[in-house]
Amino acid sequence: MSLKPLGNRVILKVKKEEEKVVGGIVLPETAKTNQNEGEIIAVGTGKYHGEILVPIPVQVGDKVIYKEYSSSSIDLDEEGTYVIMDADDILAIKE
Amino acid sequence: MSLKPLGNRVILKVKKEEEKVVGGIVLPETAKTNQNEGEIIAVGTGKYHGEILVPIPVQVGDKVIYKEYSSSSIDLDEEGTYVIMDADDILAIKE
Amino acid sequence: MSLKPLGNRVILKVKKEEEKVVGGIVLPETAKTNQNEGEIIAVGTGKYHGEILVPIPVQVGDKVIYKEYSSSSIDLDEEGTYVIMDADDILAIKE
Amino acid sequence: MSLKPLGNRVILKVKKEEEKVVGGIVLPETAKTNQNEGEIIAVGTGKYHGEILVPIPVQVGDKVIYKEYSSSSIDLDEEGTYVIMDADDILAIKE
Amino acid sequence: MSLKPLGNRVILKVKKEEEKVVGGIVLPETAKTNQNEGEIIAVGTGKYHGEILVPIPVQVGDKVIYKEYSSSSIDLDEEGTYVIMDADDILAIKE
Amino acid sequence: MSLKPLGNRVILKVKKEEEKVVGGIVLPETAKTNQNEGEIIAVGTGKYHGEILVPIPVQVGDKVIYKEYSSSSIDLDEEGTYVIMDADDILAIKE
Amino acid sequence: MSLKPLGNRVILKVKKEEEKVVGGIVLPETAKTNQNEGEIIAVGTGKYHGEILVPIPVQVGDKVIYKEYSSSSIDLDEEGTYVIMDADDILAIKE
Structure with missing residues (x-):
């Protein structure tokens, strides 16, 4: 069974704090x-x-950073591992 | 006799808590x-x-999850078994 | 003499509580x-x-349910038998 | 000398309470x-x-009912006999 | 030297109270x-x-009435004889 | 080095109070x-x-009057001699 | 690894206060x-x-000034050296 988000929404698997890898084009490694x-x-x-449907600019599998405390974010499970949110609250893709 | 919702509204039969089956593409079975x-x-x-009428992206029979405490949700009966709400508050379709 | 509503407004004759018949596609008869x-x-x-005038999707004679305490609803007589309201506050047509 | 309202405004001569005739398609005569x-x-x-100028849907001489305490209504004389208001606050034409 | 208002603004010379002549199509002479x-x-x-520039519907020399306490109105001199305001706050032209 | 304002912004050199020359088409010289x-x-x-980029209606060198306490105005130096602000807060050009 | 901002966002490396060079077309050197x-x-x-995607008017490498306390600004690291913000809060490019 799977969930298909409607409209401008995405489903994210949240990265646990301890696994977080520091990164970014310009960020020093200690940041x-x-x-x-x-x-x-x-x-x-x-x-x-207007009258044009603009696709969401991320794809399944993309690693992203998103707004902390985004008002559009809704937990999908009790552990908060999966969230559904408005794609406008995705800030950037990690490449 | 039946009810035909107007505009961007849908009518939902709410799933009782005890019947709720856990699911979702990515959700572990215990979630x-x-x-x-x-x-x-x-x-x-x-x-x-704009000037284009965009159909509601769900169909009769679809199982969906929707925003808890959606401000657009209105009970249609005293038990709250049937609700009418704005389709924008449907988060995702279970497939 | 008659009243012709302007714009997106409709005039409704309110159904008295005691005459209300329970109904709806999916509603059990006791609801x-x-x-x-x-x-x-x-x-x-x-x-x-935009620049297109979209007609109101109800017709004279339609039985409808409408938002309780709709802010657009205005009584036309002292008994509140007739009201004028924004057609967007009509939720559904009973068929 | 006369006043020509600008934009979406109309000038109304208010009907005095004592002259008010009860009426409307559906209103009983005692209402x-x-x-x-x-x-x-x-x-x-x-x-x-959008870019289309839509004319005001009432004409000079029309008898109308309008929103009580409309925020757009401005008295033109001290007795409040003449008012200028936004045409969107005209509810219906009496025919 | 002169002032050319930008956008949807007009400059008005305010009529002093004592010079005010009573008038209007429908106003009795005592109003x-x-x-x-x-x-x-x-x-x-x-x-x-939209994308169309609509000219301001008044011309230099027009006598107008305007909204009292218009929030868009700004005095141009200390006596408040000259004001600049949004043309949308001009209610009507005296003809 | 120079600053190029983005979007609908302009940079102004503020006229000091003591240098201010009274003027305007219609303003008496004492105003x-x-x-x-x-x-x-x-x-x-x-x-x-809409989809049209409308140029700012002032040019480098224009003498202008602008809204006092404009919320869009930001000082560029400590003396407040240079400010950057939204062009919509420029009221009029002195000609 | 790098970050690709989505939509109308840019990533900035903040200039430290002590390195700040005074400048601008019109700013005196002491400002x-x-x-x-x-x-x-x-x-x-x-x-x-409308339906047109307008590119952000700055490029990688541009030196810019931006709104202090911009509500769209989000720190990307703990030192606040890197921020992501809405391009509309970039005030001007230094040339």
């Missing part, structure tokens, strides 16, 4: 990002701009 | 979703984006 | 809807989406 | 409308929807 | 308008509706 | 404008209306 | 800008105006 990290598990259809 | 589950009973015509 | 019921008496021209 | 009544004295050019 | 009166001194280019 | 005066130093690309 | 300075490290895809 730690304050933002939450996660992996994209499922992606909705996108968002309308 | 429980915090979100309400239901089955789509009736679907309105959709929502305008 | 009572929490929503107000009424009959459409007159219909305005509709609402603009 | 009294709670809404203010008036006669349209002058009409502006209308309102833009 | 006094509660609104401020003024003469248009300069006119901006107008306001965009 | 003082309550508004701040300045000279345009740099101009951004403009503002989108 | 100090009150605004934060930084260097653009990464740039998102841009922002929709």
Whole structure:
């Protein structure tokens, strides 16, 4: 069984704090990002701009950082391992 | 006699807590979703984006999870078994 | 003499509580809807989406349920038998 | 000398309470409308929807009912006999 | 030296209270308008509706009434004889 | 080195109070404008209306008056001699 | 590893206070800008105006000044050396 997010939503698997790897183009190796990290598990259809449906700019498997305390974020399980949120609250993709 | 929702509204039959089956693509079997589950009973015509009417992306019979305490949700009976709500508050389809 | 609602407004004759018949596609016969019921008496021209005038999706004679305590609802007589309201606050048509 | 309202505004001559005639398609003769009544004295050019100017849907001479305590209503004289208001606050035309 | 208002703004010369002449199509001669009166001194280019620039519907020399305590109104001199305001706060032209 | 404002912003050199020359088409010579005066130093690309980029209607060298206490105004130096602000808060050009 | 900002976001390397060089087309050499300075490290895809995606008007390597206390600014590391923010809060490019 699986969940297919609707509209501009994505489902994320949250990265546990202890596993967090420091990174980023420009970040020195001792820096730690304050933002939450996660992996994209499922992606909705996108968002309308005027009459055009613009796809969500992330894909399943992408590692992303997202807004801490995003108001659009909703836990899907009791441990908060899986969350569904608005794709606009994804800040950046780690490459 | 039946109810035909107007605009971007859907009618849901709420799943009782005791019948709730745990599921989701990525959720371990012991996880429980915090979100309400239901089955789509009736679907309105959709929502305008600019001048285009975009149909509601769920169909009668779909099992869905929806926002708990959605402000658009209105009980249709005293037991709260049937609710009418804005389709934008449907988070995802269970497949 | 008659009243012709302007824009996206409709005029409803409110159904008295004691006459209310329980119904709906999916509602068991013992359920009572929490929503107000009424009959459409007159219909305005509709609402603009962009530059397109979209007609109101109900017709004179339709039995409808509408939002209780809708902020757009205005009594037309002292008994509150007739009300004028925004068509967006009509939730569903009883068929 | 006369006043030509600008944009989506109309000028109304307010009907005095004692002259108010009960009416409306569906209203029993003993009912009294709670809404203010008036006669349209002058009409502006209308309102833009997107790039289209939509004319005001009432004409000079129309008898109308309008929102009581409309926030757009401005008295033009000390007795409050003449008011200028946004045409969107005209609820219905009496025919 | 002169001032050219930008956008949807106009410059008005405020009519002093004692010079105010009672008038208007429908106003009895004893009525006094509660609104401020003024003469248009300069006119901006107008306001965009979508992608169309709509000119301001008043001209230099027009006598107008305008919203008292308009939040867009800004005094240009210490006596408050000249004001610059949003053209949307001009209610009507005296003809 | 120079600053190029982005979007709908302009950079102004604020006119000192003691140098302020009274003026305006219609202002008597004894009047003082309550508004701040300045000279345009740099101009951004403009503002989108729908999908059209509309250039800022002032040019480098223009003498302008602007909204006092504009919420968009940001000092660029400690003396407040240079400010960057939204072009919509420029009220008028002195000609 | 690198970070690719989504949508209308940019990543900035904040300039430390002690290294700040005073500058600007019109600023006297003794003036100090009150605004934060930084260097653009990464740039998102841009922002929709209607149905058109407008690219962000800065490039990697640009020295910029940005709004102090911008509500869109989010620290990426504990020292606050790297921030991600909405490109609309970039005020100007230093050239």
